Amino acid sequence: QSVLTQPPSVSGTPGQRVTISCSGSNSNIGNKPVNWFQQLPGAAPKLLIFSNTKRASGVSDRFSGSKSDTSASLAISGLQSEDEAVYYCSVWDDTLTGRLIGGGTKVTVL
Amino acid sequence: DVRLMESGGGLVQPGGSLRLSCAASGFPFENYPMTWVRQAPGKGLEWVASILASGTLKYHAGSVKGRFTISRDNSNNLLFLQMTSLRADDTAVYYCVRERGVPWEPQEDDWGPGILVTVSS
Numbered sequence: 412q413s414v415l416t417q418p419p420s421v422s423g424t425p426g427q428r429v430t431i432s433c434s435g436s437n438s439n440i441g442n443k444p445v446n447w448f449q450q451l452p453g454a455a456p457k458l459l460i461f462s463n464t465k466r467a468s469g470v471s472d473r474f475s476g477s478k479s480d481t482s483a484s485l486a487i488s489g490l491q492s493e494d495e496a497v498y499y500c501s502v503w504d505d506t507l508t509g510r511l512i513g514g515g516t517k518v519t520v521l
Numbered sequence: 522d523v524r525l526m527e528s529g530g531g532l533v534q535p536g537g538s539l540r541l542s543c544a545a546s547g548f549p550f551e552n553y554p555m556t557w558v559r560q561a562p563g564k565g566l567e568w569v570a571s572i573l574a575s576g577t578l579k580y581h582a583g584s585v586k587g588r589f590t591i592s593r594d595n596s597n598n599l600l601f602l603q604m605t606s607l608r609a610d611d612t613a614v615y616y617c618v619r620e621r622g623v624p625w626e627p628q629e630d631d632w633g634p635g636i637l638v639t640v641s642s
Contacts, residue, residue, distance in 0.1 A: 444626050448566070455616055455632040456558075456566060462626065499566050503625035509582050510568035510624065512558075 415439070415500055415513035422519040428488045431516045433500030435481050439511055443503045445483040447476055450515075451496045459498075460485060492520045523547040525617045525633035532639045537607050543600040543617030543633060551575075551595040554620045556629065557602050559613035569615070570602065571624040580624050585611075607640045614638075 416434040423429040433445065447460040458467040460476035463483065473488045483502075487494055500513040529541040543555070557569040570581045570591035579591050590603045600617055617633040 446627065446629065448629070450566075455635055456629075457632070458629045461628045467628070467630070497565075501566075501568070505625075507583060509580055510556075510571070510627075512566045512568055515565040 414504070415502065415511050417498075417500060417513040417516045419514070420517045420519065422521055423490045424521050425490055425492065427490045428486060429490055429518065430487075431485045431498050431500075431518070433483045433485075433502075433513050435483075435502060435511070437481060438506040439481075439502045439504040440478065440483055441481045442505070445476065445478055446501045447474075447483075447485045448499045448501065449496045450499065456499065487518070490518075490520055494518055495520050523619060523631045525619060525631060527615060527617050527633045527636035530615065530636035530638045532641065533607055534642050535608060535640055537640070538603070538605045539607065539638060541602040541604065541615055541617075541636060541638070545598045545600065545617075545619065548619070550593075550598040554622070554624065554627070555591075555593060555600045556618040556620055556624075556627070557591060557600075558616045558618055558632075559611075560616070560635070561610070561613045564613075567613070571620070571627075572600070573624070578624075604638070607638075609640050612638060612640045
C-alpha cells in the first residue's frame, strides 16, 4: 500500500471539471515537488505535470496541478472522453531516500 | 526522435536472475539520468531505481535493495537492471524512463514500451 493516498476513482460528465487528490507527509509532498502521470489503457505512462504546476511539453492546458502543505491535486477541466485513464502522483521521499508513486486514480467519463 | 527499447525480459524461476537492458537512441544518452519503473499485472506503478547521468550515484527502492542493481554504459547508450533473488512479486512490466533534473526533482520525459518479467515455477 502506497504512502501517497489517492482516491481509487473519480468520474464526471463531458465538460465538467474533476480533481484528483494526492495526500502525503512532510517527508515527501511537504518539501519536494510533485509530478503527475497519465496512463491510457494498454499504454506506457506519460508525464503530465512536473514540479507541482508545470505542464509537460504538448500537454493540454485543461490539465493543471497544485500543491498545499502535504497534499497535491490534479485538475482536469472540460472533461473529455479521451481523458479516461489512470492518473498517478509521484514525489521523492527524504526518509525513504526514494521515489513514491501513488496508488492511481481511475477517471471515468460518464 | 527519442527511442527507448527494453529487452531481456521473460519467464524466470523464483530465486533466479535476469538482466534487463534498455537501448537508447535519439538523444545524448550520457547527459540524462535514467530510471526503471515497474507495474505488476493489473496494479499501479512502482519506482524501482534511478541513476544519474554519470552513473556515479544510484538509488534503489527498498523493495529491491540488495537484490537489484541499476547501471549504465554511456559508451554504448545502454541502461541495465540486474535482478537477482527474484520473487513472484517481482512479476511486472518494467519500463525504462529518460529523465531530466535530479532523482528528487525529476522530469520523466520519455518512457519505453516496457518489458514483461514473469517470476514463476
